[in-house]
Amino acid sequence: MGKTKGKAEQRKGRTKEEIGSMxxxxxxxxxxxxxxxEGRMEESRADAAARMxxxxxxxx
Numbered sequence: 001m002g003k004t005k006g007k008a009e010q011r012k013g014r015t016k017e018e019i020g021s022m023x024x025x026x027x028x029x030x031x032x033x034x035x036x037x038e039g040r041m042e043e044s045r046a047d048a049a050a051r052m053x054x055x056x057x058x059x060x
Contacts, residue, residue, distance in 0.1 A: 003046040009039030 017032030019025075 003043050003050075006039045006041075006043030006046060009042060010036050011039075013037075013039055 013032045013035030015032070016035060017029050020027070020029030020032055
């Protein structure tokens with residue numbers, strides 16, 4: 001994935017979490033939280049990969 005997909009996953013999770021909260025559906029709320037966390041992890045992974053590429057290029 002990448003940073004953009006991570007952001008999209010966070011938005012999707014936030015939406016599910018809010019809908020679950022409004023509908024009093026704890027399962028959907030928890031799935032939303034999990035998707036938000038996955039999105040944050042993906043975004044962090046993409047940021048770290050970009051930093052590593054930058055360091056690698058600087059050391060050539």
